[in-house]
Amino acid sequence: MLKTILRRILQLIPILFIVVTFIFIITRMVPGDPAAVMLGPQASVESVQELREELGLNKSVGEQYVNYLKGIMHGDFGKSYYYNEPVIKLILERFPNTLLLSIASIIIAILIGIPVGIISATKQYSIFDYMSMVLALVGVSMPIFWLGLMMVLVFSVNLAWLPSIGMGSLENGLWDVISHLILPSFCLATIPAATFARITRSSMLEIVKQDYIKALRAKGLKEKAVTWKHALKNALPPIITVLGLQMSGLLSGAILTETIFSWPGMGKLIVDAIGNRDYALIQSAVLFIAIIYVFINLLVDITYLYINPKVSYETGNGGE
Amino acid sequence: MRKEFKWVSFVLVLVLVLSMLTGCGSKADNNQTSSGSTAANEASQDSKEGGKLTIALSANPKTVDPVKYTGVYEGNIISNVADTMVRYKQDLSEITPNIASEWTVSEDGKVYTFKLRDDIYFQKGKFQDGRQMKAEDVKYSLERSAKESAMKRLSMLDKVEIVNDFEVKCYLKEAAASFLTVLTDAGNAIVPKEEVEGWGDSFGFNLVGTGPFRIVDWKKDDCVVLEKNDKYWGEKPYLDGVTFKFITDKNMMTNALRTGEIDIATDLTGESVKLVKEDSKLVLKEVPGLQVSYFYMNMLEGPTKDKRVREAIIRAIDIDQMIKGIYQYDEAKRAYLPLPPGSWGYDASLESLVPTYDPEKAKELLKEAGYPDGFKTQIYVADKPARVKMATILQQYLKQNLNIDLEIKTADWGTFSDIASKGKAPFYGMSWSWYPDPYFFLNQMFHTSQIGSLGNGQGFNVPEVDKLLDEALKESDQSKRAELYKQALKFIVQEHARVDYSNEKVVCGLTQRVQGFELRADSQIVITSPDVNVWLKK
Numbered sequence: 001m002l003k004t005i006l007r008r009i010l011q012l013i014p015i016l017f018i019v020v021t022f023i024f025i026i027t028r029m030v031p032g033d034p035a036a037v038m039l040g041p042q043a044s045v046e047s048v049q050e051l052r053e054e055l056g057l058n059k060s061v062g063e064q065y066v067n068y069l070k071g072i073m074h075g076d077f078g079k080s081y082y083y084n085e086p087v088i089k090l091i092l093e094r095f096p097n098t099l100l101l102s103i104a105s106i107i108i109a110i111l112i113g114i115p116v117g118i119i120s121a122t123k124q125y126s127i128f129d130y131m132s133m134v135l136a137l138v139g140v141s142m143p144i145f146w147l148g149l150m151m152v153l154v155f156s157v158n159l160a161w162l163p164s165i166g167m168g169s170l171e172n173g174l175w176d177v178i179s180h181l182i183l184p185s186f187c188l189a190t191i192p193a194a195t196f197a198r199i200t201r202s203s204m205l206e207i208v209k210q211d212y213i214k215a216l217r218a219k220g221l222k223e224k225a226v227t228w229k230h231a232l233k234n235a236l237p238p239i240i241t242v243l244g245l246q247m248s249g250l251l252s253g254a255i256l257t258e259t260i261f262s263w264p265g266m267g268k269l270i271v272d273a274i275g276n277r278d279y280a281l282i283q284s285a286v287l288f289i290a291i292i293y294v295f296i297n298l299l300v301d302i303t304y305l306y307i308n309p310k311v312s313y314e315t316g317n318g319g320e
Numbered sequence: 321m322r323k324e325f326k327w328v329s330f331v332l333v334l335v336l337v338l339s340m341l342t343g344c345g346s347k348a349d350n351n352q353t354s355s356g357s358t359a360a361n362e363a364s365q366d367s368k369e370g371g372k373l374t375i376a377l378s379a380n381p382k383t384v385d386p387v388k389y390t391g392v393y394e395g396n397i398i399s400n401v402a403d404t405m406v407r408y409k410q411d412l413s414e415i416t417p418n419i420a421s422e423w424t425v426s427e428d429g430k431v432y433t434f435k436l437r438d439d440i441y442f443q444k445g446k447f448q449d450g451r452q453m454k455a456e457d458v459k460y461s462l463e464r465s466a467k468e469s470a471m472k473r474l475s476m477l478d479k480v481e482i483v484n485d486f487e488v489k490c491y492l493k494e495a496a497a498s499f500l501t502v503l504t505d506a507g508n509a510i511v512p513k514e515e516v517e518g519w520g521d522s523f524g525f526n527l528v529g530t531g532p533f534r535i536v537d538w539k540k541d542d543c544v545v546l547e548k549n550d551k552y553w554g555e556k557p558y559l560d561g562v563t564f565k566f567i568t569d570k571n572m573m574t575n576a577l578r579t580g581e582i583d584i585a586t587d588l589t590g591e592s593v594k595l596v597k598e599d600s601k602l603v604l605k606e607v608p609g610l611q612v613s614y615f616y617m618n619m620l621e622g623p624t625k626d627k628r629v630r631e632a633i634i635r636a637i638d639i640d641q642m643i644k645g646i647y648q649y650d651e652a653k654r655a656y657l658p659l660p661p662g663s664w665g666y667d668a669s670l671e672s673l674v675p676t677y678d679p680e681k682a683k684e685l686l687k688e689a690g691y692p693d694g695f696k697t698q699i700y701v702a703d704k705p706a707r708v709k710m711a712t713i714l715q716q717y718l719k720q721n722l723n724i725d726l727e728i729k730t731a732d733w734g735t736f737s738d739i740a741s742k743g744k745a746p747f748y749g750m751s752w753s754w755y756p757d758p759y760f761f762l763n764q765m766f767h768t769s770q771i772g773s774l775g776n777g778q779g780f781n782v783p784e785v786d787k788l789l790d791e792a793l794k795e796s797d798q799s800k801r802a803e804l805y806k807q808a809l810k811f812i813v814q815e816h817a818r819v820d821y822s823n824e825k826v827v828c829g830l831t832q833r834v835q836g837f838e839l840r841a842d843s844q845i846v847i848t849s850p851d852v853n854v855w856l857k858k
Contacts, residue, residue, distance in 0.1 A: 030734070030735070031731075031734070031735045031738045031739065032732075032733075032734025032735050032737070032738045033734070033737070033738050034734075036734075036737050036738060036741060036774070037733060037734045037737060038390060038470070039390050039470055039471060040390045040391060040471075041737065041750065041752070041774045041775070042471070042752075042754065042760075042764060042774075042775065043390075043470075043471060043773060043774070044472060044764075044769075044770060044773055044775075045769075045770065045771075045772040045773045046472065047470055047471055047472050048773065050470075051470055082382050083382050083383070083540075084382075084383065084388070084521050084524065085521065085522075090540070093540060094540075094541065149571055149572075149575075152572065152575050153575065156575060156579045157575055157578045157579055160579060163579065163581055164572065164575050164576050164579050164581060165565070165567055165572055165575075165576045165581060165582075166542060166543070166565065166581075167542065259568060259569055260569055260572055261572070262542070262565070262566065262567045262568070262569070262572065264539065264540065264541030264542040265541075268380075268541055268568075269541065272380060272541075274732075275732055275733065275734065276734070277734045
């Protein structure tokens with residue numbers, strides 16, 4: 001397993017180099033001058049020109065790219081034009097907030113999505129199955145910004161149960177923190193929960209038709225044990241894959257949710273950085289997300305090994 | 321599975337605790353007071369002292385270092401923490417003393433002598449213990465602004481000379497009547513050298529000044545928390561503290577106001593205005609803003625280079641109807657000139673020079689200019705509802721009256737400003753807001769030196785206007801300046817350079833517990849000054 005991990009980490013290097021180059025080119029292709037955006041509409045021509053020089057934007061794109069690569073080699077990811085602070089500091093300040101929101105959402109999504117999927121599969125074509133699958137379809141198709149606003153209108157404005165914005169603080173007690181987390185995390189959990197329910201259902205349906213499940217039933221094993229212990233374990237690999245993808249997506253910043261609920265996380269940071277043409281910050285934030293994706297994929301692969309020891313990456317195929 | 325779940329739960333709790341330790345809290349006392357007031361509250365109802373106010377800002381500040389700030393929302397934080405030499409009265413009618421108790425101007429308008437108050441102390445910071453503010457701080461702060469300000473706010477300043485501890489002389493490179501106005505800007509606030517140098521780049525988050533409040537916490541992307549400065553030299557604030565909360569989504573800002581999580585929602589527009597108006601627990605405040613919304617027509621290239629085409633376009637639009645379509649909740653008044661009526665340079669007699677709605681005449685003019693069948697063109701606007709609505713209505717008028725096909729190009733601010741400032745946009749719509757001094761409107765938007773900036777991206781180039789604007793800047797007598805600006809405005813209007821269609825109001829929503837809050841036409845939020853002192857009803 002150690003060999004697999006090491007090989008994957010080595011594979012990371014060319015991937016990240018491509019990401020760095022790609023994002024550098026794309027940010028330069030988007031029209032817009034960071035200096036003009038920073039100074040706002042009332043800036044004079046002279047001020048914009050001076051700031052461009054100060055930020056090194058008057059250098060050729062090639063020169064900027066070489067300097068950027070040199071910086072990365074030395075662990076210097078540059079300074080944000082907009083915040084005038086090292087980009088790494090900015091990212092690390094926001095990441096725990098996004099991590100908190102993502103983990104809370106993924107737990108909610110698992111707790112709702114997987115049981116619903118299992119019950120739907122075991123009671124295929126029942127009312128519950130139809131209802132839950134319709135709801136899941138609505139869930140995956142729901143525009144998050146609309147759902148977020150509706151949740152706020154109902155639970156914050158009309159019922160006054162929960163706060164609508166910000167993160168809360170432990171200074172005001174644990175409930176303050178949890179109450180601020182509930183709406184954004186449920187909002188963010190909608191799509192993953194619906195996806196889990198659909199994937200779990202289809203994966204379970206395939207498994208419960210297998211002969212060994214019939215054998216287990218014939219052996220007189222209780223239905224509960226058949227479903228939850230034997231069938232679910234074998235239905236897990238596709239669910240884990242989706243879980244990995246969803247988690248990577250959430251960690252890279254739940255852009256809409258964070259904007260709606262004024263949650264100070266990665267999503268908001270990236271959106272602002274793009275709006276401000278903050279090249280250094282965009283580049284590093286995207287690089288950070290790429291690293292997260294690669295690591296979560298690695299984690300998913302390791303989890304496969306744990307769930308089903310027959311899976312082997314050494315041969316390049318599932319080792320049946 | 322159970323083991324994994326325990327592990328996940330542990331991680332969640334750990335992350336939750338870590339990230340919350342640094343969290344910026346919403347106030348414990350932010351509930352609406354219209355219902356459920358306690359006996360204890362009733363007992364102290366007469367007192368104005370105490371309480372914390374939460375104000376939502378519609379953008380995320382990047383720095384509050386005076387010389388580096390660029391947005392109004394950043395200026396709002398600075399002006400509550402640091403003081404300027406002089407300040408505008410709340411109604412912006414005149415400039416009054418602040419740190420400077422009095423001043424004189426030399427005859428040639430190049431030397432300003434300021435006497436400073438001797439009872440002003442800096443807030444206690446990491447690098448000084450709350451020492452007295454003296455002439456050397458004024459010299460340091462103003463010269464720093466002149467040299468380092470990204471916005472070149474004090475570009476007219478040559479040097480500051482210390483006469484004694486409480487008197488300074490400011491020497492200008494050449495006479496600039498806008499100097500006092502510029503000194504009211506938060507960008508020219510007086511700050512202590514030790515803190516600026518001690519903090520370095522981080523001074524932008526650790527501003528120390530002499531104002532009524534001091535910064536105690538800054539949670540990026542979330543809020544800035546200010547606390548009352550007990551040593552403030554002016555009238556003491558009633559409030560114990562103020563939190564500026566950053567909520568970029570307008571709908572969410574209104575919702576937060578309705579839930580009582582914030583006390584003041586700023587920059588309300590569109591549907592939000594209606595929601596606040598209809599909510600009996602909230603108060604809507606509005607004043608005519610120092611703002612003009614307009615669209616430019618390119619004077620450097622394309623059909624609009626021809627003055628007749630520009631006039632035809634102006635005559636093809638019924639601006640009164642256009643305003644009704646854009647601002648359904650009465651958030652703006654109709655504009656005529658490229659200067660807001662709140663400016664002392666505004667002259668209503670010039671309004672009659674603006675061509676009126678006359679589709680027949682418009683058609684004739686366009687035919688005369690050689691475009692009897694219209695033409696195809698584009699308008700660039702930033703992706704904001706009011707701008708897009710304007711462009712859509714304009715598109716209809718131009719098609720209907722002149723057979724001009726106008727393509728609407730919406731873009732985010734970065735792209736928009738790039739295209740518009742470089743003169744690449746045939747039409748572009750935006751708005752302008754600044755001080756009541758016409759210099760901050762006319763020089764920035766019609767002087768040839770500004771071609772290439774967003775102010776004059778249309779390429780307005782009339783030598784007579786340049787001359788009048790330069791002359792007005794050198795003149796120190798306000799009535800003479802007003803006359804010069806009037807003449808310049810006349811030229812500008814007769815060039816049919818652009819269509820000024822609205823003066824948007826400054827609109828805020830308040831919870832009922834906020835008392836004594838007054839809006840300013842320039843959108844500045846003043847909590848404590850000789851004119852206002854906000855307090856909270858208990």
